[in-house]
Amino acid sequence: MKTRMTKPAAIAPAPASKAASKAASKPRPARGIAKLWQLRLYVTGQSGKSRMAFTNLKTVCETHLKGRYSITVIDLLKEPGLAKGDQILAIPTVIRKLPKPVRIIIGTLSDLDHLLVGLDLRPADQPEPRP
Numbered sequence: 001m002k003t004r005m006t007k008p009a010a011i012a013p014a015p016a017s018k019a020a021s022k023a024a025s026k027p028r029p030a031r032g033i034a035k036l037w038q039l040r041l042y043v044t045g046q047s048g049k050s051r052m053a054f055t056n057l058k059t060v061c062e063t064h065l066k067g068r069y070s071i072t073v074i075d076l077l078k079e080p081g082l083a084k085g086d087q088i089l090a091i092p093t094v095i096r097k098l099p100k101p102v103r104i105i106i107g108t109l110s111d112l113d114h115l116l117v118g119l120d121l122r123p124a125d126q127p128e129p130r131p
Helices: 018-023 048-064 112-118
Strands: 037-043 069-075 093-098 103-106
Touching: 037 048, 048 069, 048 112, 103 112
Parallel strands: 037 069
Antiparallel strands: 037 093, 093 103
16 A cells, blocks of 8 residues: 655745845745655555545645645565665654654554644643543
């Protein structure tokens, strides 16, 4: 199972100060928001945990990164050699390649707070708003 989803990028406005304008000739993305979030999800086949991890990751991406993410699903039963490059020790594992720094989250991704903090979509001390 290998899925690749690419969505258009979103860029924040350029800084307003003169010093910042001289230092940066192009608009800079806001903290935590990149042109495109690149995520890799390592799974083993179509197991329940693998499907749950993909569903949870996709739901969070659609809610918080709509139009700005790409998920590559790597099935280690079909491509076991790919585990070595990212040093995968447990599965399912999601790796945020971009924006930097690289972040790694292990498990089914069912704990929303843990997933949001792990992907750096929300600071650890800020609770998720409840409807």
